[in-house]
Amino acid sequence: MRKFNLIFQEVLKCALLFMLFFIWFRFLIRKSLALVIVLSLLSSVVVYLFLLFLSRRKKIKTGLKIKEKEDAENMFLSLSCEEKYMEFFEKLARTKHDNVAKHKSYLTISHPENVKTVLFPDFAFEGLTANKLFEIYNKVKKENATKIVILCKEVSDKKVFPLLGAFSEKIVIFDQYQTYEKLYKFYNVFPEITRRYASEKKLAIKDFFSYSFNKKRTKGYLFSALVLVISSLFLRTTIYYCIVASLLVVFAIISQFNPHFNPKDSPEIL
Numbered sequence: 001m002r003k004f005n006l007i008f009q010e011v012l013k014c015a016l017l018f019m020l021f022f023i024w025f026r027f028l029i030r031k032s033l034a035l036v037i038v039l040s041l042l043s044s045v046v047v048y049l050f051l052l053f054l055s056r057r058k059k060i061k062t063g064l065k066i067k068e069k070e071d072a073e074n075m076f077l078s079l080s081c082e083e084k085y086m087e088f089f090e091k092l093a094r095t096k097h098d099n100v101a102k103h104k105s106y107l108t109i110s111h112p113e114n115v116k117t118v119l120f121p122d123f124a125f126e127g128l129t130a131n132k133l134f135e136i137y138n139k140v141k142k143e144n145a146t147k148i149v150i151l152c153k154e155v156s157d158k159k160v161f162p163l164l165g166a167f168s169e170k171i172v173i174f175d176q177y178q179t180y181e182k183l184y185k186f187y188n189v190f191p192e193i194t195r196r197y198a199s200e201k202k203l204a205i206k207d208f209f210s211y212s213f214n215k216k217r218t219k220g221y222l223f224s225a226l227v228l229v230i231s232s233l234f235l236r237t238t239i240y241y242c243i244v245a246s247l248l249v250v251f252a253i254i255s256q257f258n259p260h261f262n263p264k265d266s267p268e269i270l
Contacts, residue, residue, distance in 0.1 A: 149174070213255045
């Protein structure tokens with residue numbers, strides 16, 4: 001099913017590109033419909049291959065909405081003020097795993113074939129430093145884990161990431177926003193917000209775009225564009241038609257494929 005969905009997404013992308021080129025070639029070339037179709041096909045293939053090349057060279061990071069970022073910050077603050085914060089992470093881990101052991105400052109999750117994961121929340125507000133990394137590692141190395149997941153406010157020391165290759169265990173570090181996205185959202189378990197930062201009301205422009213270009217809006221934009229494209233087969237096209245139809249197709253492409261408004265499913269971390 002996943003493979004089918006990926007193929008469908010790529011076919012849809014090609015179809016939208018073809019429609020975009022068809023709109024303008026139909027406006028410029030009025031006598032030969034066959035030539036318009038051929039040029040549209042060639043152009044859409046070239047652009048698709050170029051986009052495919054770019055996507056393989058650059059990994060696009062997904063982002064959180066403004067409200068989600070505020071929640072992530074407030075959740076980190078709330079847990080840092082909670083004495084029994086490990087009980088929350090134990091509850092989160094047990095939603096999908098049976099062999100969970102709670103320790104004073106970390107969890108261990110045992111998997112089949114002697115695979116073990118350690119989850120270590122660090123609520124230091126100065127962020128994760130190289131010294132803190134070694135301190136955490138020395139606390140959990142006796143567990144002989146294959147993966148160590150460290151949750152922190154942020155990585156405040158540039159030396160941290162180069163040091164990760166020095167350990168035989170796989171070490172994964174999440175800041176407060178990645179923790180929200182890859183753990184809380186993935187497991188659908190969220191800590192209660194009991195403390196909040198004082199902040200001014202911000203204009204959530206990103207939320208407006210997130211609503212306007214969500215994947216659910218694709219069908220509406222695509223249907224409107226198709227109506228205009230079909231009408232061009234019978235009516236004389238104008239520059240206004242081309243602009244409006246092109247915008248609708250572009251909006252459909254953004255709504256369907258932009259990762260900032262359509263976050264991908266996160267892989268299982270624990």
